[in-house]
Structure formats: C-alpha cells, structure tokens
Amino acid sequence: MKKIAKTKLQELWQRLSAEGALHLPVRSDRVVEFVRWQEDVSADLDALNAFLPPKKYFYPQTETVLKYQFEDTLQLTDVSSLAGEKTILFGVRPCDAAAFSLMDKVYLGEPVDEAYRRRRESTVVIALGCLEPEETCFCLAFDIDPGKAPGADLLAADTGTELVFIAQSSKGEELLAKLNGVLQEATSGDENKVKDAQERAREKYVTRVSVHGLAEKLDTFFDSVYWDRLYRRCIACGTCTYLCPTCHCFDLQEYAAGRSGERIRCWDACMFPDFTQMAGGHNPRPTQKERVRQRFMHKLNYFPRQHGGEYACVGCGRCVRQCPVHLDILEVIREMGGAVDGR
Amino acid sequence: MAVNPLLPQVAVVTDVRRETPDVKTFRVEAADGGELFAYRPGQCAMVSLFPVGEALFSITSSPTRIGFLEFSIKETGMLTRALHEIEPGTEIGVRGPYGNGFPVEFLRGKDLLFIGGGIALAPLRSLINYCLDNRDDYGRVDIIYGARSSRDLVQREELFVNWPRLRDTAVHLTVDVRSDDWEGNVGFVPAFLEQLNPVPEGKATITCGPPVMIKFVLQSLAKMGYQPENVITTLEMKMKCGIGKCGRCNIGDKYVCRSGPVFTLAELQKLPNEY
Numbered sequence: 001m002k003k004i005a006k007t008k009l010q011e012l013w014q015r016l017s018a019e020g021a022l023h024l025p026v027r028s029d030r031v032v033e034f035v036r037w038q039e040d041v042s043a044d045l046d047a048l049n050a051f052l053p054p055k056k057y058f059y060p061q062t063e064t065v066l067k068y069q070f071e072d073t074l075q076l077t078d079v080s081s082l083a084g085e086k087t088i089l090f091g092v093r094p095c096d097a098a099a100f101s102l103m104d105k106v107y108l109g110e111p112v113d114e115a116y117r118r119r120r121e122s123t124v125v126i127a128l129g130c131l132e133p134e135e136t137c138f139c140l141a142f143d144i145d146p147g148k149a150p151g152a153d154l155l156a157a158d159t160g161t162e163l164v165f166i167a168q169s170s171k172g173e174e175l176l177a178k179l180n181g182v183l184q185e186a187t188s189g190d191e192n193k194v195k196d197a198q199e200r201a202r203e204k205y206v207t208r209v210s211v212h213g214l215a216e217k218l219d220t221f222f223d224s225v226y227w228d229r230l231y232r233r234c235i236a237c238g239t240c241t242y243l244c245p246t247c248h249c250f251d252l253q254e255y256a257a258g259r260s261g262e263r264i265r266c267w268d269a270c271m272f273p274d275f276t277q278m279a280g281g282h283n284p285r286p287t288q289k290e291r292v293r294q295r296f297m298h299k300l301n302y303f304p305r306q307h308g309g310e311y312a313c314v315g316c317g318r319c320v321r322q323c324p325v326h327l328d329i330l331e332v333i334r335e336m337g338g339a340v341d342g343r
Numbered sequence: 344m345a346v347n348p349l350l351p352q353v354a355v356v357t358d359v360r361r362e363t364p365d366v367k368t369f370r371v372e373a374a375d376g377g378e379l380f381a382y383r384p385g386q387c388a389m390v391s392l393f394p395v396g397e398a399l400f401s402i403t404s405s406p407t408r409i410g411f412l413e414f415s416i417k418e419t420g421m422l423t424r425a426l427h428e429i430e431p432g433t434e435i436g437v438r439g440p441y442g443n444g445f446p447v448e449f450l451r452g453k454d455l456l457f458i459g460g461g462i463a464l465a466p467l468r469s470l471i472n473y474c475l476d477n478r479d480d481y482g483r484v485d486i487i488y489g490a491r492s493s494r495d496l497v498q499r500e501e502l503f504v505n506w507p508r509l510r511d512t513a514v515h516l517t518v519d520v521r522s523d524d525w526e527g528n529v530g531f532v533p534a535f536l537e538q539l540n541p542v543p544e545g546k547a548t549i550t551c552g553p554p555v556m557i558k559f560v561l562q563s564l565a566k567m568g569y570q571p572e573n574v575i576t577t578l579e580m581k582m583k584c585g586i587g588k589c590g591r592c593n594i595g596d597k598y599v600c601r602s603g604p605v606f607t608l609a610e611l612q613k614l615p616n617e618y
Contacts, residue, residue, distance in 0.1 A: 065347065065349045065350070066347070066349070066350050066351075068393045068394075068436075070393070070434075073353070073374065073434060074353050074374075074393065074434035074435075074436075075353075076350060076351065076353055076436060078346065078347045078350045079347075080346075080347035080350075106587075106588055107588065109587075111348040111586055112348070113347075113348065113349075113588065114346060114347045114348070115347065222595070222615040222617075223615075248588065248590060249589055249590030249591060250583065250584070250588070250589050250590070251583055251589070252349070252396075252397060252583050252584070252589075253396075254393065254394045254395065254396055255394075256393075256394030261393065261394045263349075263391075263397075265349070268583075268589070268590075268591075270590065270591070275581075275591055276580065276581050276591050276592075277581065278579070278580070278581050279398075279419040279420025279421070279422075279423065280419050280420075282554065284580060284594075284617050284618050285617065290617060294593075297595075298590075298593070301596070302593060302595060302596040303596075305595075305596035306596050
C-alpha cells in the first residue's frame with residue numbers, strides 16, 4: 001500500500017506517462033471524458049462517471065479489423081496484431097471496472113477477439129473508489145461496492161488530502177514498484193482511512209434496488225403486456241447503448257478507396273430498426289417494442305442465462321441520466337419486482 | 344499466435360452456375376489449393392466480396408464432396424446483387440464454419456423426410472447429399488420440394504436425375520403456379536405434404552423454407568402426428584460476426600449463429616417467438 005499527496009499528482013502523472021500512454025478523466029466544456037494526459041492537464045477526481053464509458057480503450061467505437069488490397073491477387077491484412085499500446089488507465093470507477101469483466105466474457109470468450117485481448121493485456125487499470133454515489137448510481141444492486149474494484153490492477157482511494165494505492169494484481173504490483181520515488185509508504189492509519197471512506201460511500205447510497213431473482217422472474221416475462229406500454233416513449237436514439245459500459249453489439253462496414261480498403265467494426269445498437277432488418281425484407285424485431293424488450297431482456301435475463309447468472313448491468317446510471325425520454329432501467333427493475341429495500 | 348476470428352481466408356470462385364432467374368450456385372476453393380475448412384452439413388460460412396461487404400450463407404455442398412464449398416445464393420440485397428455479377432476467377436473472402444449443423448448422428452438409421460421451399464433447398468441439399476453419400480447409414484429418403492414456378496426450382500440435375508435414380512429415394516415436386524412446361528403437382532408445399540401424407544413412424548423430418556411455408560408445414564406435421572423432437576428446421580437472422588459477439592441474431596438467450604441455425608421443433612417451442 002502506497003500513497004501520494006493530491007498536491008503532487010502532476011508528478012505522478014509525469015511518472016505514469018513514462019510507463020505507458022496515460023489516460024484519465026478530464027473535464028472540458030462541462031463534460032468529463034477519458035483523454036490522454038499531457039503536461040498541465042489535471043484529472044477530475046470528483047466526477048463519478050465519464051460521459052463515455054472507458055470500454056472504448058478495449059473496444060473502440062470504430063476500429064479497423066482488416067485491410068484488403070487487390071494486387072495481382074487479393075491480399076488480406078490482419079491488423080489485430082498491431083493493437084495493444086502500453087496504456088495506463090487511471091480513474092476508472094468501480095462500476096466501469098466491473099463492466100470490463102463482463103465485456104471480457106464476450107470478447108475473451110471463444111473465439112477470443114485478438115485485438116481486444118491485446119489491448120486488455122497491455123493496459124494497467126487503476127480504479128478510483130467513489131466517495132459519494134449519485135442518485136442515479138445503483139452498483140450495489142449488482143454487488144459492486146462503490147469504494148472497491150476487485151477487478152482492477154490497482155485501487156486508488158481518496159482519503160481527503162491523499163490518494164492511497166492498493167495493488168490488486170501482479171500488473172498492479174509491478175507498476176507500484178516503479179513509482180517508488182513518487183509514492184510514500186502508506187500506514188495502518190491510511191488503511192483505516194480507506195476503510196472509513198469505503199464504509200461511508202456505502203452509507204451515502206440513496207438508490208437501493210434489488211435484482212435478486214430478477215433473471216428467473218423474467219424467464220416468463222417475454223410476452224408481458226408491460227412491454228406494450230413501456231416502449232411507446234422510446235425514440236430509438238440509441239443513447240443508452242452507446243453510453244452503456246456493457247453494451248457490446250457491433251456492425252461491420254467496408255470503406256473502399258480504389259483497389260484497396262478497410263473493414264471497420266463500429267458500435268451498433270439494438271435500438272435501431274435496421275439492426276435486425278434482413279435483405280429479403282423480414283425483420284424479426286419489427287417495432288420499437290421488440291427492440292426495447294430486447295435491450296432490457298438482454299441485460300437482465302439473456303446475458304445472465306449465457307454467463308453464469310451475471311447481469312449485463314453495473315448500475316453506473318449513465319442511461320438513467322442521459323435517456324431523453326426517461327426510459328429508466330431502474331423503473332423496469334422495480335416493475336419486474338426488484339425490491340426497493342432502502343430509504 | 345492467435346488470429347483475428349473476423350479475418351477471412353482468401354478463396355477463388357471456380358464455377359458459377361445459374362439455377363433460376365435469381366439464384367446462382369457458386370463453387371469456391373481455397374486460393375492456395377488446400378482445404379478451406381472442415382464442416383458439417385447445415386453449417387454456414389461468412390462470404391466477403393470486397394469492397395461490398397460480408398454476409399452469412401449456408402453451405403450447400405456436402406462435406407463428403409472434397410475440395411470445394413458451394414453456396415446457392417438468391418439475388419436479394421446489395422451484396423447478393425454484387426455476387427451475381429462476378430465471374431469464375433474472382434477472389435473472395437470466406438470464414439467459418441459457423442453454426443451447429445444438422446444432427447447427423449441422431450438421424451442415422453431413420454427414414455428421412457426433407458421438406459423444402461425455394462432457395463431454402465440450399466441447406467437441405469448439403470444434408471441430402473451427405474446422407475445419400477453414406478446411403479447405408481440412413482433409411483428411406485423422401486424429398487418434398489416446391490417453388491413459385493417450374494423455372495424457380497434449383498439444383499434441377501439432382502432433383503430430376505441424380506436423386507430419383509438412387510435406391511429408396513424419391514423426389515416429390517410441386518410448384519405454386521401452373522405453366523405449360525409443368526406436368527407435375529401444382530399447389531403449396533404444406534398442402535402437398537398433407538396430400539402425400541407420409542407416416543411419422545421411424546421418420547425424422549427436416550424442413551427449410553420461407554417463414555410462412557415453415558409455419559404451415561409445422562402445423563401439418565403436428566396434425567399428421569410427428570413428434571417435436573423429430574421435426575428439425577433451420578432459422579435465419581441477420582448476422583455480422585457469426586461467432587456470438589455482434590449481438591443481433593439472438594432469440595432469447597440463444598445466438599442463432601452458435602446454437603443454431605438448426606433447431607428441433609421441441610427446442611423452438613422453448614424459445615420466445617421472435618424470429
């Protein structure tokens with residue numbers, strides 16, 4: 001366990017950026033985004049969620065999956081082996097860190113997505129514990145502790161005037177060892193401060209829902225008239241899917257330039273009519289009702305059924321805050337009988 | 344060294360056969376002369392035509408015929424329209440095989456009733472030729488096949504010559520619309536099926552066709568006493584990856600590209616009705 005005074009963070013960023021491309025949450029123009037650190041940029045340690053989730057570091061919004069070229073013969077070039085710049089991701093909130101392990105189930109599941117694997121392995125994730133969850137936070141429902149992030153390589157805890165670092169993987173330990181000159185040894189007093197901060201974060205929680213048994217309940221909910229009511233508000237903008245740290249659906253498109261070109265993978269959304277539209281005219285999800293149902297059922301029933309009971313939601317609250325028509329997953333969870341067990 | 348699962352192999356189209364006014368069959372071989380990949384009847388592959396795009400097609404050839412893959416493709420959208428323009432010698436991309444394929448072990452020893460409509464003979468043909476190439480492993484083979492008109496029947500040489508001459512094998516053809524050159528049955532496939540009325544005992548049935556045909560064929564089979572475990576069909580959904588990641592071909596918690604495209608009626612009855 002190591003620590004640093006928050007007044008010395010520029011020194012830390014300097015050192016970290018020598019170990020790899022350092023990316024951290026930065027506020028500009030009222031929006032907090034993960035961006036690459038440069039001299040004189042300071043991290044926003046207070047904002048809870050960056051506008052876009054950090055999934056973009058492993059699963060970019062657009063990426064080239066192959067290049068093709070017609071010479072004498074057709075040449076296909078795999079560019080996945082180029083992915084994986086050494087990267088340090090600082091300030092990932094516990095919900096987003098938990099989302100990485102859900103994304104792993106898709107992209108590290110067989111057959112492994114090579115570009116994703118390379119990016120994942122070449123990145124050190126430094127999580128930052130939350131001090132005071134927002135009203136739209138509900139990570140606790142998914143057993144994510146706002147002050148902890150067991151899946152991250154390092155956990156940073158804000159104890160007021162200092163940041164305390166706890167290594168949680170060998171990658172984390174290695175990085176910590178390299179920061180000896182910048183960081184100080186933490187004491188048992190610091191350890192207690194971290195525990196206090198974690199405890200307080202849990203206590204300050206306002207939105208309490210339970211998803212216990214929800215996947216099972218939804219097994220028989222597909223034909224419910226609830227969906228007939230719910231979908232009418234949806235304007236199919238897709239915001240919920242683009243901001244979701246666990247949404248993983250993609251499209252593949254060609255970008256041609258003469259005799260050569262690229263195949264691009266880009267984020268796609270089950271909210272769009274042409275997502276399932278087939279060339280012959282048939283669409284198995286013909287109206288927004290089926291698309292809205294797909295999104296919630298995928299998060300709360302299909303994904304758990306496919307992946308050992310884990311929900312494809314981490315309670316980050318981005319969709320709750322940003323949906324222009326307040327089509328709220330919390331409302332859905334409550335309606336399905338997820339108990340409200342708090343204040 | 345791991346490879347990118349979305350990267351196709353380069354393949355060469357070595358033959359293009361016109362089947363009907365809007366269906367062509369493409370024979371595809373590895374560009375380097377080797378095998379593209381091993382597969383089972385009913386499996387699919389992603390076919391890329393650069394720079395137009397990529398889509399999933401069922402492999403219509405049988406794995407018992409070595410050295411090539413065949414795809415029967417109907418001109419429907421942007422990619423298939425471009426595919427219909429290519430000549431032998433064109434280089435394309437192929438990756439696969441994807442999907443579960445037909446349960447050839449389960450079918451072993453049974454009489455087989457194939458029911459197909461239109462372009463959907465394509466996946467059935469792979470299994471039909473597989474069974475006929477392993478003739479002793481399977482019982483009687485009956486093939487009921489229909490198309491809009493006589494000129495829309497695909498794989499005519501097999502339908503009229505190769506299959507009927509084999510022992511314990513019969514082909515029953517029907518068309519929706521009468522024409523001067525057609526002396527066979529006129530009527531929709533489900534009605535023709537009920538008219539032929541093959542007994543369910545000892546039989547498994549494999550059906551593939553347009554959704555409306557499948558719907559009524561399944562009703563007819565139920566009426567005739569076929570058990571859902573012995574009724575096999577295939578589904579199709581839009582797919583981008585073929586490997587369970589792009590997220591668009593699921594029916595409930597099953598991705599058609601991984602758990603399908605072949606399902607028994609018993610399995611389908613457990614899935615939400617969203618296909």
